[in-house]
Amino acid sequence: MISAARPYSRQCLHLRNFSLQRIRKLSVSAGERIGIRIPEKATPKIGEIVNKALELQDDITVEAGSSKDVFDLLANSIAGHKNSTKSIKVDIPFGYRHTDGDDKLTFDSDIPIFEGERQVAIYNNSNEYLTSLIDASSKLSDIDGVETVFLVHNPEVIAQANQGKDKMDNLLECFQSLETACCEGKISSYGISSNGMSLDPGHPLHLPWRNVLDAALNAAKNVHGESAKLSTIQLPINLLETRGAGVAKEIYNFAQDSQHLDVNIFASRPLTCYPMGGVGDGFPFKLVDYQIKLGDQDGMRWTHQIRECPPHYASCLNAALGHFDGEELLLIEQGGERKMTVEERETLEGCRLLQSMLADLDLSLHELRSFEAYENNLATKVIPMIHNTFEELDEESARVLQEFFAAHGAAARHAIAKTTRSLLLKGGDGVPSYDVPADMTLQDFAIQYLLKDNCLSKVMVGCSDPSHVEEALNAAEKLT
DSSP, rough: OOTTTHHHHHOOOOOGHHHHHHHHHHHHOGGGGGGEEOOOGGGGGGHHHHHHOOOOOOOEEEEOOOSHHHHHHHHHHHHHHTEEEESSEEEEEEEEEEEOOOOOOSTTTEEEEEEEEEEEEEEEOSSHHHHHHHHHTTHHHHTTTTTEEEEEEEEGGGGGGSSOOOOOHHHHHHEEEHHHHHHTTTSSSSEEEEEEEGSOTTTTOOOHHHHHHHHHHHHHHHSSSSOEEEEEEEEEEOSSSHHHHHHHHHHHHHHHOOSSOOEEEEEOTTTTEEEGGGTSSSSOOOOOOOOOOOOTTSSSSEEGGOSOOOOOHHHHHHHHHTTOOOOHHHHHHHHHHHHHHHHHHHHHHHHHHHHHHHHHHGGGGGGGGOHHHHHHIIIIIHHHHHHHHSOOHHHHHHHHHHHHHHHHHHHHHHHHHHHHHHHHHHHHHBBBOOOOOOOOOOOHHHHHHTOOTTTOSEEEEESHHHHHHHHHHHHHHHTO
């Protein structure tokens, strides 16, 4: 194991035939090949998630964000286990970071990335930015036994910035800075996390893997003349985005024959698929089954255990349609009692609009592919429409709607999981068919499938809760 505290003379000496990484690959269990990626939304739970991984694994790789707050949370969690013999690696992504459209540039070397007129990201893999992250992560790297691995994140997007610099020249400069940081003992090693390496060669953001490895070898030659400290290549690989698996095999075979590279290949996004390999517009969809509640009495069930739509959904839909049928208002005029007031007519129109919306939501279930897209539709269209239609809802109306949306959410999860499973079983449109067992969750199958690929050292599973760590490890251990 490379220690972050080792000086240049020891860190750069490398006996190729006795590579510890290669030896570990021969003996590591499936569970130890699960890496933990903590999404930004789960930052408050970093301590719980890391503690669960430390409790269940001996060889731990964790990736979170790249802010000082995240580094300190990781350090505080790991420090509680500092007397253990566990192997702990922390992958630190840097370079490409998403923005909310109005984020200010922090460094002179920051490069804004735009979609149309909207700023969507900031890119910076300069030595200036790297140095700031190394300083910010010092509390983490100072922990004995912790290896910090800095991952250059999506360097291919430098081509979008129109800065007049070739993306490979930029990557070489970045790798030279990282090689220097390794030799100075500031970081343990470095790597790259790239969507571009898995893209078709004809795509403008394609990043040839051989060029990346050549950049690492040239950087090492320019800085110290020894083996490259490039330790990690992270590629998006899952059941639907399969090109990365072929790239991983090519890299693996090349590295096996190289005397100056010792690279681990990680699969990122094993359960999350994006349009166009992660560079297109649109919402992701997940290779997962969901646990859903089947009414008040039936408890929680997995979607693959339910053949048809959740049984309580139909009753909740009918209750909502009936509640907002406006029958009482219609009877006012139809019974000759009196004419409706302006307010009553507006309420009746609101009920009709709401009934139409409920019917549309019901009909859309068979078209759903992404739960993220479903939630976005609720947040940006459905809920605002309800607020704009009714100034205020009485307690009973609010209860009926709440029960409907809870049941519809369960039905949506079931429909999405069922459609995803059907796609995997049938294949087509460039997707191979998979023999997914009926009694296995999609996430278990997806994780186990990748773990059978000997080219992959780690499968980095997104975990936003400690329970997700357990589920991923349980899926892995079922292989042994």
